[in-house]
Amino acid sequence: MANGVWHTQYDIEINLTRPDLGADGYPGLLEEIMTSVSERNPQLLECLAHRAGKPCASETGGKSPWMFIRRARVGGRYPLVAAHLPITHKPTPAESDQHKATKERIVQAAVQFGLSADAEVGLPSRRGVTDAMVTGPAGVRIGWEIQYSPLSPSSVHRRSVIAMEHDITPLWVAKDDRAALIDRAPWARVDDMSWKKIADGSEMIIRGGYRHLQVWRCLSSSALHCPDTEGAGHCGAIHAEWFLPALCDPPKPSVRIEDLILTSATGDSVPVFVPSRGGGRVGRHMWVPRADCGTWRELTGQWDPLPKAQEPEAGDEITFSEQEVDWTCRAGEEGWFKSDVRPVRDLGQPTGGFTLARMPAQRQRRSTWITAVERTAAAAALGCPPWEVGPCLQCSQLMRRYGRNAAMACNACRTEACP
Known part of the structure; x- marks a missing residue:
């Protein structure tokens, strides 16, 4: 890895350890050099040693003197580093066989479902190309991006x-639970499979990125743990969190990639962004059933499926160490610069954190005054229609008060009256 490169278009040295990159008067320079190689001139950035006519270890080894820039992770710092492109005859990143097989499978599956689908679709503004575009019957367009290689x-x-x-x-679409794209945009994670298995139609389960909403009353009889007491007790409140299918109660069927291809295009699965408990624009992206999304919106009032902007996370903030540029080619040297192992981003833990506090036993207002959020949460937790929800005559807790097999008092009050 190198801490500097030569910009062949501007004919300047770039120092990656300085906030201004060691070059004044070039607005947008950082964004320009961080652009994916597939979207820029692959010979834009050159090894400094090669530029100075000195030995370039990469070129000597039959590889490339041209370079790309990425963020590294070293001891809690996030410096910019330069690395050589892998090959000389084709500097742009070659699509892997896995990538091609996944893209073809998405298009073929969509066509079999009667959907419109094409591969390598260019955007009208010519600012990018989508790996696979699937269009639903109502005109919903899903741009599938298969990203099996690292991306900033x-x-x-x-x-x-x-x-x-x-x-x-x-x-x-990612195959690595450490991929940087996880929770940066709507995503799905699949297993790391060979291209032959992908092409042959082997089952591709969505391991991460798709969740179901679970709403439950936090009682001792509940199979789900209390998120507020860290599983140490039961608070009696109504909780709502997003769970992976296998962790739901009862467990939900696994979602295959074909399922997501169809339901995302028809609108039966929709993207949701759940802010972290601290608020702001940092949180979790996920695909969810449309009905669960409707319930979540009624409970929380969150209507934007995607954030309009993102706050910087760890790894987005670049660390500048203010060093001199090293013109020696370091390609192939072991131990000169080693990045820390990327942290696991797809943890699979329940997320969401909405809690409807337990209603007071003696409310001063009329017992028939039930807010829309209270009614929606209680109906989801009790598994009944919202119009069957009502207050217990004894303690005023919400229960299944109306409809067939309903009661006038909740189980706790009936047990206390007739032990």
């Missing part, structure tokens, strides 16, 4: 924003 968070965000500007919902 800023690139994911930039390309997602461009897609949304053209009324295309981005759907990123």
